[in-house]
Amino acid sequence: MNVLLAILGKDLLIEWRRRDRLVAMSVFAVLVVLILYFAAPPNRAEGGHAHVPGLLWVAYVFATVLGLGRSFALELENEAMSGLALAPADRGWIFLGKALANVLIVMVVQLLTAFAFALAFDLDLWPIAPALAGVSVLGAIGLCSLGTLFSAMAVRTTNREVMLPLLMLPLMIPVLLGAVRATQGLFEDGAVPASALQLLLVTDGVFLIVSFLGFEYVLDD
Amino acid sequence: MTDHTSSPWHRATAGLLFVLAALWIYLVWNAPIDRVQGVVQKILYVHPPTAFAMYLGFVLTGVGGALYLWRGDARYDRFAASSAEVGVLFAVLMLLSGPIWAKGTWGKWWSWDLRLTLTLVQFMVYVAYLLLRSFTEGSERAARFAAVYGIIGVVLIPLNYFAIDLAAGRSIHPENLGDGSLGEGMRAPFWAGVVTSLTAFAYLLVRRLEVGGLRAEAAHREAHDALGAEG
Amino acid sequence: MSGRGPAIEAHGLTRRFGPVVALRPLDLRVEAGTTLAVLGPNGAGKSTLLRLLAGLARPSGGTLRLADTDEDRVRRRRRIGMIGHETFLYPALTARENLVLAGRLWGVADPAARAAQLLEEQDLGAAADRPVAAFSRGMGQRVAIARALVHDPEILLLDEPFTGLDPTAADRLAERLREAHTAQRTTVLVTHDLGRAAQLADAVLVLVRGSAHEAPPDGHADATRLADQYRQIVEAASRSRSEVTA
Numbered sequence: 001m002n003v004l005l006a007i008l009g010k011d012l013l014i015e016w017r018r019r020d021r022l023v024a025m026s027v028f029a030v031l032v033v034l035i036l037y038f039a040a041p042p043n044r045a046e047g048g049h050a051h052v053p054g055l056l057w058v059a060y061v062f063a064t065v066l067g068l069g070r071s072f073a074l075e076l077e078n079e080a081m082s083g084l085a086l087a088p089a090d091r092g093w094i095f096l097g098k099a100l101a102n103v104l105i106v107m108v109v110q111l112l113t114a115f116a117f118a119l120a121f122d123l124d125l126w127p128i129a130p131a132l133a134g135v136s137v138l139g140a141i142g143l144c145s146l147g148t149l150f151s152a153m154a155v156r157t158t159n160r161e162v163m164l165p166l167l168m169l170p171l172m173i174p175v176l177l178g179a180v181r182a183t184q185g186l187f188e189d190g191a192v193p194a195s196a197l198q199l200l201l202v203t204d205g206v207f208l209i210v211s212f213l214g215f216e217y218v219l220d221d
Numbered sequence: 222m223t224d225h226t227s228s229p230w231h232r233a234t235a236g237l238l239f240v241l242a243a244l245w246i247y248l249v250w251n252a253p254i255d256r257v258q259g260v261v262q263k264i265l266y267v268h269p270p271t272a273f274a275m276y277l278g279f280v281l282t283g284v285g286g287a288l289y290l291w292r293g294d295a296r297y298d299r300f301a302a303s304s305a306e307v308g309v310l311f312a313v314l315m316l317l318s319g320p321i322w323a324k325g326t327w328g329k330w331w332s333w334d335l336r337l338t339l340t341l342v343q344f345m346v347y348v349a350y351l352l353l354r355s356f357t358e359g360s361e362r363a364a365r366f367a368a369v370y371g372i373i374g375v376v377l378i379p380l381n382y383f384a385i386d387l388a389a390g391r392s393i394h395p396e397n398l399g400d401g402s403l404g405e406g407m408r409a410p411f412w413a414g415v416v417t418s419l420t421a422f423a424y425l426l427v428r429r430l431e432v433g434g435l436r437a438e439a440a441h442r443e444a445h446d447a448l449g450a451e452g
Numbered sequence: 453m454s455g456r457g458p459a460i461e462a463h464g465l466t467r468r469f470g471p472v473v474a475l476r477p478l479d480l481r482v483e484a485g486t487t488l489a490v491l492g493p494n495g496a497g498k499s500t501l502l503r504l505l506a507g508l509a510r511p512s513g514g515t516l517r518l519a520d521t522d523e524d525r526v527r528r529r530r531r532i533g534m535i536g537h538e539t540f541l542y543p544a545l546t547a548r549e550n551l552v553l554a555g556r557l558w559g560v561a562d563p564a565a566r567a568a569q570l571l572e573e574q575d576l577g578a579a580a581d582r583p584v585a586a587f588s589r590g591m592g593q594r595v596a597i598a599r600a601l602v603h604d605p606e607i608l609l610l611d612e613p614f615t616g617l618d619p620t621a622a623d624r625l626a627e628r629l630r631e632a633h634t635a636q637r638t639t640v641l642v643t644h645d646l647g648r649a650a651q652l653a654d655a656v657l658v659l660v661r662g663s664a665h666e667a668p669p670d671g672h673a674d675a676t677r678l679a680d681q682y683r684q685i686v687e688a689a690s691r692s693r694s695e696v697t698a
Contacts, residue, residue: 085508
């Protein structure tokens with residue numbers, strides 16, 4: 001637990017000093033929202049919200065993948081990753097520290113993205129803000145759990161920028177399915193369908209467990 | 222190292238495959254033609270069997286990976302990699318045969334139905350698996366990363382089905398292909414197809430394992446030569 | 453020397469990277485409380501050996517035992533302090549923050565106090581609160597030394613620890629290693645510096661192209677004699693290789 005907090009604190013402190021990841025992710029997310037606005041303009045005549053929740057999650061996912069790539073890139077400088085690997089701790093806690101830092105950073109980006117999105121698509125998100133935040137966090141946990149594990153692997157492949165999305169995206173379908181359905185429910189009738197919530201919770205749980213266990217094997221040479 | 226080329230497994234699976242394939246073709250040829258769907262329905266004897274072989278390949282990839290992480294023996298890693306490659310091959314067969322059937326019965330090549338799409342995603346997972354292997358330097362690390370990824374890929378299979386059940390409700394694709402849903406006279410060719418497909422899988426897996434073994438041997442010898450034989 | 457038995461014991465330790473053999477089957481025994489110097493030309497497998505001993509790399513074959521903790525990886529890591537090829541430091545954090553982090557990861561009772569003490573020892577007091585990114589290699593190396601010592605480890609694994617150090621800092625490190633020696637710490641020192649090796653080591657291992665050649669005992673009392681022996685071993689090893697290829 002101490003290890004988790006030490007790693008979490010370290011990652012957040014580094015992010016606070018540099019702010020490079022947060023800024024890059026936010027700018028990128030806003031750009032994605034802009035592109036979505038022009039590629040799929042909101043169609044008020046048909047009153048169609050149908051694909052809007054999906055678009056919001058497209059922006060979230062792309063920004064998250066971008067940020068996760070940096071998560072372990074910073075461990076490569078001075079080979080700091082070896083320093084972590086040497087620590088006499090269960091590596092699962094190191095994983096949780098890094099994953100939690102990623103979730104917190106992604107949450108900030110989600111907040112900014114949601115603002116941009118509400119402006120671009122002329123949505124009134126205030127009434128559903130708390131529930132949307134909850135769904136976003138559950139989605140962020142799903143994305144960042146396996147994402148953090150794969151980031152540790154991808155930075156040490158020869159094709160690291162491409163490898164992370166290739167590894168991550170096909171496994172993210174259950175998270176996306178749950179998150180998009182939940183968001184859809186919120187937009188349409190202001191409530192999260194129980195089945196979507198269940199899917200999100202189960203997926204988050206499964207992903208956290210396998211990443212926690214799998215991390216033991218990705219830090220070594 | 223054993224001599225892989227004369228492996229008894231290789232000959233046994235090849236012989237069995239030959240006999241089964243002949244039997245299967247005979248049965249399919251003589252199977253009744255579906256009254257509603259017509260001849261195209263006979264893809265039933267190809268499509269689900271390749272899907273079974275695909276899932277078998279993916280499950281074995283995870284099993285091989287888990288054994289590798291546990292025991293650290295490179296042979297388990299070769300087993301996992303071979304299973305993934307053969308599984309991907311069967312996935313391609315399945316993805317090719319599916320649309321032909323779909324065109325004949327639903328009137329369109331592909332439907333963006335959840336179940337179909339998730340199978341496509343499952344296929345992408347193993348494409349990513351093979352890419353991960355080829356982009357990771359150092360065979361030991363590649364094996365370790367691939368093992369972790371392969372195990373997660375297997376965990377995803379039930380999760381995907383759970384996702385379909387919860388989020389989709391219904392699907393255009395038949396829910397299960399158990400014995401009950403098969404019509405009169407279709408059971409024998411169907412199961413012959415399944416057994417043939419799995420035997421073909423076994424044969425290809427054995428051949429692929431032989432290649433893997435030979436490659437490892439060659440790499441070993443190369444390393445030995447490169448370093449000289451002092452000491 | 454106390455009769456505590458070996459601190460490190462390896463049999464047939466091997467490491468391959470695909471077709472490349474980084475380390476040939478190696479038998480190694482380092483007695484508790486002694487210092488082993490590992491010498492050898494570039495690419496001989498010295499760093500590989502050290503990373504295997506540290507548990508950072510997994511052996512492709514053979515067994516490795518660190519005194520009575522062959523099973524539990526976590527407990528094994530607790531015994532080891534390592535100075536690597538790189539400093540393992542986060543450039544965005546200050547020297548002090550890096551050390552406090554290490555203290556927390558290694559479960560040191562009072563990480564802040566320990567960090568302050570180590571900074572004092574390494575004569576880094578003035579630079580303690582500047583980000584490591586601004587440090588020279590030598591300054592970074594001093595922080596790396598402090599980092600490796602944060603939990604007062606029983607076994608020190610050092611990969612070229614004198615890199616970038618000015619003469620004063622290098623002498624201080626050598627002094628520190630001699631102290632560790634009297635305190636019965638076990639040390640494996642990978643270095644190109646034959647003078648330091650002769651000064652600090654109880655035993656010498658020469659690695660050439662992944663194969664081990666032991667320098668005969670008592671032959672390394674002074675640096676010139678060790679240098680002669682080292683040259684002979686390396687030449688003999690390359691001669692035997694060319695015979696094989698011819």
